[in-house]
Amino acid sequence: MAAVEDTSKFSEAYPMKGGDGPNSYANNSTLQKGYVDAAKELLSKAVAEKLNTDVLLSSNTFCIADLGCSVGPNTFIAVENILEAVEFKFQSQGLNLQIPEFQVFFNDHTLNDFNRLFKSLPQTRRYYAAGVPGSFYSRLFPNASINFFHSSFALQWLSRVPKQVVDKNSSAWNKGRIHYSNSTDEVARAYEAQHAEDMECFLNARAQEIADGGMMVLVIPGRPNTLPHSDSLVNVSFQLIGSCLMDMARKVVDKNSSAWNKGRIHYSNSTDEVARAYEAQHAEDMECFLNARAQEIADGGMMVLVIPGRPNTLPHSDSLVNVSFQLIGSCLMDMARKGLVSEEKVDTFNIPVYIMTSQELEAAVERNEHFSLEKLETIPRTLVSSTVSPIQLVVSHMRAGSEGMIKQQFGEDILDELFDLYRKKLEEQSSIIASGTETAITFLAVLKRK
Template identity: 65%
Template sequence: MAAAEDETSNFSEPEAHPMSGGDGPNSYANNSTLQKGAVDSAKELISKAVAEKLDTDVLLSSNTFRVADLGCSVGPNTFLSVENILEAVELKYQSQGLNSQIPEFQVFFNDHTLNDFNKLFYSLPQNRRYYAAGVPGSFYGRLFPNGSINFFHSSYALQWLSRVPKEVVDKNSPAWNKGRIHYSDSTDEVVRAYEAQHAEDMECFLNARAQEIAEGGLMVLIIPGNPNTLLHSNSMGHVTFQLIGSCLMDMARKGVVSEEEVDAYNVPLYAMTPQELEAAVERNEHFNLEKLETLPQVPIPRTVPLTQLASHVRAAFEGVIKQHFGEEILDELFDLYLKKLEDQPSILTSGTSTAINFLAVLKRKAN
């Protein structure tokens, strides 16, 4: 394990990208039903992975089964994911006639220090069958003691980078992303800067988990991304960020924000492909990739109001926008965003038809 430890030792403090807290109309708690679709789609696959890949003979040496949800945000999806995992583990024990040896469960909810943990803990299910604890910090670094976690889970979180690639906000760099806020509608140099940051982050993520996961344990990742053959410019991110970027430029022309502020702002989000995840696991060498599967597409119902879709986007992105531009521009920005959606509603269809969610099951290689 020493090699993995050395590989994470130079990791610097990441940026924080929390979802909108509280329980207001623009909160993540009230605007995460699209993400819930992926959690629901993954339930059967998680149950199957636990049944086939989880080593109960190793786990029987402890009377506590520890689960960590990385990038948990504020609920309610994290509680649903945890319940699905615990149900699968119990079924695994029962199927082997080990009803009397089902362990106690401890669940660690992890997210950035700026996450609204008060909302998270206030919302904990009253009838939960596990001991709950919060673990603040970036999952791109170490969070837990060696060999302490039996099951890692992360859903809709690994698309966030640890930071904006420094080259894209450097005026002297060929990758300077002037006038745009994302790589999806930009130059090859900008795309490569994002790709490099993503590769570095995944190396840190996998090295940290390789040290923390217990022998015989599993890791399940649910990732919103792109198909292997899709151009970056055709992704759902392109649709969203192109609209937000054009809104910010409109506001710059009106003097609400400065053009320099827009040039210095980029969204730290990368839509990886299944192939990129496969390559990251192969480079890492500490895990076997047991399963890699695209989840069934959950289309956005035509009956969903555009105002609700705009609120979903705001819940996810207002935190990183507020950190850069300040809170006072948020209402005007997302009013403009909604207006652009209403003017060209077909743009959503073109974007959502190309996006995918995929699930990966990883297992630590034997020492």
């Protein structure tokens, strides 16, 4: 048996905030839950139409992997939806007595709060559960071992920040910013290239792991094809955080550093060099992901991905996700000017999130050649019932998802002030939420191993 490769070298780890405290991901992921619920009907239809039970009858075990599971409870809801859909498929074909046992693998980075995850496992679950630590941009499972891959709100995370955007000698240096969404075209292209590379890795990995006839369903936050990166709500949020951090740093700002994207933390409104670096990283990551899954997926397996995205014609800067990052970057800039954080730390901080279009996803699958894209649909928007205001809901979700990487760069002391400033900026620019929501999209992708 060949040695199993350590996946930690393939990816930087920025897990969601663990535990069950007021700022935890477990208590601040209702928006993601809304899309899991909305995707249920599309997922069930995909299984009913595409899952080939003939190739499954030779085995009494149906293996499911949820990639980027975090700490729950959304992963448990998604798994239950998959089980119900598969069981109904068998029952509808008169195979009630041949319904297999279910093995579910919960995957996330090694730093994920797996203790919290396993403590929360449903007591009435109808499957065997196991944790699989590691990056999904590389191999996670044996060849042809997984029947059904699922991933929701995970593939927008790049495997790493593009190298160019933290290289002081690169034209794509994202100086003073933490994301691509309000940076130069160079920064945006760096993110785009990283995303394309990541998708290639993702699909190649899955192509090896998925069983014959397997499926993959992806739920991905996205943006319309014509929406600029800077107009995405998530990207605007990161811009605000970046602005807050800059407000905490020195008042003196280098006026000659436009090529370094000073004051930005994301690619979506940065230079072309930065955007290309992100695009290259995404492409590499997707290639790693798909190659790993291609080896792991079992005979007759499927992969379902839920991915935040953007419309094909939407610029990076106009994506709702990217607009959110831009706002966070703006907050960091504000904090840098007040001397509350180091300007150098802001200059070297970049958000490894890339919002893809449907065309980019289709291109990644086509380049990979191991999977067929059976379905690619946009999940309908859902209204989230909450006792807090829409702005506070956005703030709490953004903090739960990004606190870990911000704390790693700037320490814990700035967090309360940073997100309070972020909330104030959202209140001052409340129209961003309304306009960004109109262009925010989430994809559901269903893939089968060729």
